[in-house]
Amino acid sequence: MSFFHILSLARKEFLALMRDKRSRIIIIVPPIIQLFIFGFAATYDLNDVPVAVYSEDRGGASRELLARIEGSPHFSILHQISSDAEIAPLIDDRKVLLVIRLGQRFSADLQRGDPAPLQLIIDGRNSNTAMTALNYLRDVVLDFNREWQHGHGQTGPPVKLEMRAWYNENLQSRWFIVPGIVGSLMLVVTLLVTALSVAREREQGTFDQLLVTPLRPVEILIGKAIPGIVIGLLEATLIIVLMVWFFEVPLRGSIPALYLGILLFLIATVGVGLMISSIAVTQQQAILGAFLFIVPAVILSGFTTPIANMPEMVQWLTYLNPLRYFLVIVRGVTLEGDGFALLFHQFWPMAIIAAVTLILAGWLFRHRMY
Amino acid sequence: MSARLRRLWGMIRKESLQILRDPSSISIAFIMPVILLLLFGYGVSLDAKNIPLGIVIEQPDTATQSLAGAFDRSEFFHPQRFGAIQEAQQALAERRIDGILWLRNDFSSRLLSGNEAPIGVFVNGVDSNQANITKGYIQGTWLAWLQHFAVAQGRALDLPVAMEQRIWFNPALSSRLFLVPGLIAIIMTMIGSLLTAMVVAREWERGTMEALMVTPLHMGEMLAGKLIPYFALGMGGMLLSVAMALYLFDVPLLSPFWLLMLCSALFMLVSLAIGLLISIVTRNQFLAGQVALVVSFLPSFLLSGFLFDIHSMPEWVQTITYLVPARYFVAILQTLFLAGPVWPVVLVNAGAMLLMLAILTVLVVKKSYKRLD
Numbered sequence: 001m002s003f004f005h006i007l008s009l010a011r012k013e014f015l016a017l018m019r020d021k022r023s024r025i026i027i028i029v030p031p032i033i034q035l036f037i038f039g040f041a042a043t044y045d046l047n048d049v050p051v052a053v054y055s056e057d058r059g060g061a062s063r064e065l066l067a068r069i070e071g072s073p074h075f076s077i078l079h080q081i082s083s084d085a086e087i088a089p090l091i092d093d094r095k096v097l098l099v100i101r102l103g104q105r106f107s108a109d110l111q112r113g114d115p116a117p118l119q120l121i122i123d124g125r126n127s128n129t130a131m132t133a134l135n136y137l138r139d140v141v142l143d144f145n146r147e148w149q150h151g152h153g154q155t156g157p158p159v160k161l162e163m164r165a166w167y168n169e170n171l172q173s174r175w176f177i178v179p180g181i182v183g184s185l186m187l188v189v190t191l192l193v194t195a196l197s198v199a200r201e202r203e204q205g206t207f208d209q210l211l212v213t214p215l216r217p218v219e220i221l222i223g224k225a226i227p228g229i230v231i232g233l234l235e236a237t238l239i240i241v242l243m244v245w246f247f248e249v250p251l252r253g254s255i256p257a258l259y260l261g262i263l264l265f266l267i268a269t270v271g272v273g274l275m276i277s278s279i280a281v282t283q284q285q286a287i288l289g290a291f292l293f294i295v296p297a298v299i300l301s302g303f304t305t306p307i308a309n310m311p312e313m314v315q316w317l318t319y320l321n322p323l324r325y326f327l328v329i330v331r332g333v334t335l336e337g338d339g340f341a342l343l344f345h346q347f348w349p350m351a352i353i354a355a356v357t358l359i360l361a362g363w364l365f366r367h368r369m370y
Numbered sequence: 371m372s373a374r375l376r377r378l379w380g381m382i383r384k385e386s387l388q389i390l391r392d393p394s395s396i397s398i399a400f401i402m403p404v405i406l407l408l409l410f411g412y413g414v415s416l417d418a419k420n421i422p423l424g425i426v427i428e429q430p431d432t433a434t435q436s437l438a439g440a441f442d443r444s445e446f447f448h449p450q451r452f453g454a455i456q457e458a459q460q461a462l463a464e465r466r467i468d469g470i471l472w473l474r475n476d477f478s479s480r481l482l483s484g485n486e487a488p489i490g491v492f493v494n495g496v497d498s499n500q501a502n503i504t505k506g507y508i509q510g511t512w513l514a515w516l517q518h519f520a521v522a523q524g525r526a527l528d529l530p531v532a533m534e535q536r537i538w539f540n541p542a543l544s545s546r547l548f549l550v551p552g553l554i555a556i557i558m559t560m561i562g563s564l565l566t567a568m569v570v571a572r573e574w575e576r577g578t579m580e581a582l583m584v585t586p587l588h589m590g591e592m593l594a595g596k597l598i599p600y601f602a603l604g605m606g607g608m609l610l611s612v613a614m615a616l617y618l619f620d621v622p623l624l625s626p627f628w629l630l631m632l633c634s635a636l637f638m639l640v641s642l643a644i645g646l647l648i649s650i651v652t653r654n655q656f657l658a659g660q661v662a663l664v665v666s667f668l669p670s671f672l673l674s675g676f677l678f679d680i681h682s683m684p685e686w687v688q689t690i691t692y693l694v695p696a697r698y699f700v701a702i703l704q705t706l707f708l709a710g711p712v713w714p715v716v717l718v719n720a721g722a723m724l725l726m727l728a729i730l731t732v733l734v735v736k737k738s739y740k741r742l743d
Contacts (some may be wrong), residue, residue, distance in 0.1 A: 022657055030664045041687045044499040044670045046679055065531065084396055091538060092712045094701070110530055117534045124540030125704045126548050128416045129679050135506040142509075143533050148530045157516050157529070159437075159487045162504060166462065173498045188663065196656050265423065269736060270402060284568050285394050287659035292402070296409050306500050308468075309415040315492030328465075334494050342464065361465070 005215050009223025019226060027193065027231060029183045034241055036179050039247050043173040044306070050096040052079035054087065059107020065118075065144055069100070074136040091123050098122050100132055113154065166364060167335045178247045179330040180303040182239050183323050186232055187269055187297060188260075191290050194228040194273030198365070199286035210368070221362045225270045232266040243334075252337035259318050261329035261343065264350040268322035271357030278364035297323045325350050377587050381595025385569075389599055397567055399603040403557050403611045411619050414677075416545035420448040422466040424458040427451070428475035433482070433519075437489075440515040441471065446507040450557045455490075462494055469493040469504050503733025504557050509671045513724050539708040551703035552676035554611045555637070557698045560672040561607055563648065565600045567662035570649035570738075597642055604638045624710040633706070633716065636723050637699045641666075643697070643730035650737045658697070668698035700720045 012239045051069070070077050078096060081087065086214040090096045090341055101119040109116040118141065149156045168175045168316035209229055210220060239257075243249050272293060280286035300314065302308070302324035307315055318324045331336035332346075423441065427434045441449050452458035452468060458470045472490035480487040489671045491508060494502045513529075540547050573579040582592060612630065615621045623630065645662060652658045672678060673687070674696035680688060691697050698719035703716045 020656075022652070026657060026660045026664075034664070034668060037666065037687060039689060040673050041683045041691075042678050043682060044502070044678065045682060047682045050681070088669055091592075092709060093714045094705075099463045100482055115529060115532050118531050120533060120535040122535060124537040124543055124548075125708050126679065127540050127545045128677075130537060131506065131543055132499070132502060134533075135509075138506070138509060138533060141390075141533055145530045150622055154530075155484075156486065158481055158484075158519070159489060159512070159516060161491050162488050162511055163508075165490045165493050165494070165501055165505075167493035168501070171495050171498040172503050176498050184668070188668075192660055192663070196659075200656065231661050238398065282394075283655045283659070284392075284572065287655070287663075288394050288398060288564070288567070290561070290659075291663065292405075294663070295406060295560070296413075298667075298671075299410055300413050302497075303673075305416055306418070306497060308421075309417060309419070310413050310624075314409070314412050320383040325419075331496050336463070366643075 002219065005219045006223045006226070007219065009215060013224060013227045014230075016200075016298070017193065017231075018027070027189060030279045031189055031235060031239065034185060035178075035181055035242060036246075039174065039243075042177040042181070043356040044128065046074055046130060046132050046136065048076040048127065049074055049098060049136075051075050051077045052081050052087070052090050052096040052099045053077050053102075054081045054084075054099060054212045055105045055106075056354060057102045057104040057106040057108075058333050059111075061087050061107040061148075062102045063118075064142075065102075066100075068144055069138055069250070072136065072140055074133070077157055088123060091121065094123065094125075096123075097120070097129065099135075103162040107152070110148070113152075121286075136190045159270055174224075174247060175249050175335060176331070177304070178243050178249050179334050180301075182236070182243060183326045183330055185238055185239060185299050186265070186326075188294055189214045189235055190232040190266055190269045191273045191276075191293055192293060193231055193248050193285075194224065194270050195229075195280075195286045195290040196283055197224050198274065199279035199280040199283045202280070203282050217362050217365050220365060221274065221358065224274060225358070228270040229263075229266045232269070233262065236262045236266075241345050249334050251334055254335070254339040255335035256340075257338065257340045257343055258329065258333040260347065261326055261333070261350075264354060265322055265326040265329075265345060268350045268357065271354050271361060272322070274361035275364065276358050278361050300324070301327050303327060319349065320353070374588075374591065375584075375585075378591045378595050381592055382598050385590070385596055386599045395600075395603065398561055399607040401519060402561060403607045404614070406560075407550075407553060407611055407618075410557070411546065411550050411614075414545075414549050414553070416499070416549075417543075418463070418500060418504070418507070421446055421504055421507070422467040423447045423449045423469045423504075424452050424461055425449045426453075426455050426470060426472045428455075428459050428473060429478065433478045434436060434473050436517055436519070436522075437473065438471075440511050441520070444507070444742050448544045453516050462492060465494070467494075468500070469502075469508070471508070487590065489656050495687050501550050504627045515646045531564065535685055540574075541691050546619060547621055547708060548704055549613045549676070550724050551622050551707045552674070554608070554615060554701045555674060555699040555703055556670045556676060557611060558604065558608055558634070558699075559636060559641050559696045560666045561606050563645035563662045563666045564659075565604060566597070566642045566645030568655050569600070570646065571653055571655045571658040574653040575655055589632060590735070593646065593734065597646065600642055601635075601638060601732045605635060606636060610633050620708055623707055625706040626711065629711055629716070630703075630706050633699070633702050633720055636720060636727065637695065640730065642693045643727060643734060647730060647737065650734060654670065664720060669694050671695060673697065674700045693724075695723060695726055 030059050052306060053066060069075050079090060087099050099121040106116045122130050147157055165171050198207060244251050276289035280289055300318045300321055307318050328346050329343050332343055425438050427438060441447050455472055461467045462470055470492040477487050493501045493504050508584060572583060616623055648661045649658050652661060673691045673694045680691050702716055702719045705712050
């Protein structure tokens with residue numbers, strides 16, 4: 001194996017990629033723009049949920065409860081309605097998510113010490129939004145209950161919950177999602193760069209020329225892998241700096257462990273990319289192949305929805321996905337303050353994926369049947 | 371047959387043959403939706419069940435047993451006992467459990483002497499949504515137990531205000547019912563733009579565009595000839611996806627089928643037009659593929675309201691979502707499937723798609739001309 005051979009092939013690959021101004025731009029600009037847009041867009045937190053109130057009660061207690069709901073940043077009362085018939089159109093047209101209904105005797109019941117029902121009608125089309133809104137509202141009602149009982153000399157419930165969240169103390173979605181975006185963007189960029197590298201040469205017929213040069217298949221493999229890894233490393237660094245500086249995601253763990261994770265993830269991704277590339281005959285097929293890998297990889301990584309909620313069989317499938325391990329590493333290092341020891345079981349599966357895909361890609365270079 | 375029709379027919383025939391002979395287009399249209407819908411339908415779920423929960427009881431007795439029993443019986447939790455809080459916290463750090471319920475050794479004595487007995491609850495907050503759901507389930511189980519405990523002691527639980535909720539359209543709050551219709555929109559966005567993103571770029575790259583140019587074919591005929599076969603292909607994929615949603619995932623369809631298909635056809639045209647525009651502007655398969663990926667998958671996944679509530683995004687991001695066609699289609703699909711034909715929702719969103727289609731058509735026609743640079 002000659003270092004010079006590898007270096008000159010890598011140099012040629014860089015030139016092929018960077019020569020075209022539009023290719024240069026597409027590798028750098030979209031990921032940064034996407035980080036910003038998605039970083040702000042992707043949140044499960046709800047603000048200003050539109051609410052309609054149907055209150056038949058004019059008592060002080062109902063006004064106080066409604067003031068608390070209005071005072072919460074999560075809700076904003078947009079409509080006051082005065083009949084049941086108005087409820088359906090508001091919810092059907094998605095004008096409001098939630099209708100709060102207070103019966104005539106709400107305040108009177110409360111004063112007498114009888115339970116006062118708070119009737120809620122909620123749009124369940126998006127079940128997660130509905131559940132989150134109900135959880136927010138329950139917090140408001142529990143607070144109200146506690147203070148009401150305190151102020152009226154009643155004893156509260158005998159047992160109380162003291163909730164604490166670890167690692168993401170204020171339960172901000174952004175701290176969870178932005179590290180996930182880092183992984184997804186790295187996957188997309190690296191895979192596309194490498195998936196097209198061999199397919200382009202095959203389509204243009206120059207791959208045969210490459211095979212008859214003194215370059216050995218291993219050297220071709222490494223030379224083709226280097227640009228993807230270098231671009232991925234630079235891009236990862238840039239995105240992580242933005243994540244910490246701009247999105248204020250903490251970086252509590254070991255940075256060397258993070259970089260070991262990045263490197264293993266990039267090599268595994270490049271391996272997959274080169275494998276796709278050497279199977280494909282045309283660039284179109286290569287792009288398709290990359291796509292068929294990227295989409296499931298993002299979905300089955302735990303990026304937006306937990307792996308634990310998937311059926312057993314699908315969970316087994318996720319073990320083949322390098323992004324799955326990498327996301328645990330990014331979140332572990334940023335939020336949980338992990339070092340090498342706690343992340344060991346994420347490192348070795350990526351190394352295995354990398355080894356298997358690279359060996360297969362090298363073999364396919366020579367043995368691909370036309 | 372007029373000359374115009376004959377030319378158009380020839381172009382359609384050429385494109386159709388090309389589709390039939392290169393299996394990749396057919397696999398995009400038919401195999402991809404099946405695989406993606408299976409993966410997404412089963413893989414994307416927000417319904418937490420069997421949450422691994424550590425329970426630490428420092429002094430076991432009847433009160434703590436009855437409380438822990440309430441969590442054992444809940445379908446939402448999969449409780450594990452730990453002898454000491456340190457062990458449980460270690461398990462939480464190693465991601466073996468998602469939360470801890472800590473009953474200190476003075477729990478029962480405080481409870482029986484009429485003092486407020488606190489329960490320590492820790493949840494792993496990294497996945498904030500999952501943590502919120504876990505928190506909600508813990509509160510729910512706790513409230514139910516309080517009720518039970520009060521009744522056992524022969525008195526009613528005094529909760530001043532009690533929430534009585536009615537959930538419309540999706541009473542069981544099953545996330546699959548809203549995710550599957552949204553997934554159809556995402557899958558069709560990707561398929562529509564990917565299918566056409568490379569068709570014109572390929573002709574440029576292979577040099578066959580010049581051959582097409584010297585034929586009497588008009589630009590409009592060429593574009594229509596390219597679009598029609600891909601439209602048929604895309605609608606086939608769409609039908610397949612809807613069938614899977616109805617029969618495999620048991621999503622109810624509360625609207626007439628023709629309305630669903632009409633809206634889908636409109637959306638498919640918008641997606642194809644985006645792909646075509648990319649193809650015409652880039653004239654290069656590498657770029658076309660990259661751009662199609664960048665503008666289709668992640669934006670439709672994150673900015674369409676499929677998973678994340680658009681209303682809660684910052685104002686400027688909300689403005690950007692108006693440019694994402696999947697946004698309108700997701701709103702239509704979720705409503706058509708789960709709520710029925712609510713005309714204000716359907717008309718506003720279909721109108722927006724129609725406007726997008728008109729703008730895209732003007733752009734496509736403007737950008738395509740027979741010229742060699």
